[in-house]
């Protein structure tokens with residue numbers, strides 16, 4: 609298991625969620641899988657006045673999950689933890705979104721998925737360029 613980071617993490621050059629996720633407040637401008645037009649090589653060009661959805665979103669890595677090398681842009685997976693929703697029968701879930709075609713088939717990504725699964729959360733894999741959050745991906749590993 610990875611050691612917890614000693615200092616709060618920063619996104620650095622990662623802008624994975626600026627492409628893979630539609631950000632609240634930018635939905636019309638930045639639908640899923642279209643890079644937000646505020647993305648620049650040096651980072652977000654509107655960072656001080658970015659929408660609330662951008663400012664409040666924290667992927668699992670930013671909150672301390674995994675190693676430094678498992679930052680989403682490096683791992684090829686954007687992992688988000690969702691809390692349990694017992695009223696509709698859902699436990700804690702890890703949603704892993706592929707950031708490139710077949711990203712989950714890479715050895716380091718598969719190891720990350722195994723680690724998430726072993727930790728006891730239900731793991732769902734969202735294929736690269738899948739539309740719609742409501743599906744929350746396919747169970748990983750596949751049942752059967």
Ligand code: SF4
Pocket residue numbers: 618619622623624625626665666667668669670679680681686
């Ligand atoms: S995916 Fe995570 S680390 Fe990358 S920019 Fe978004 S919040 Fe930051």
Ligand code: SF4
Pocket residue numbers: 623625626627631634638644645646647648651652653654655658659662
């Ligand atoms: S406004 Fe900035 S932080 Fe928000 S999605 Fe666009 S580039 Fe990313």
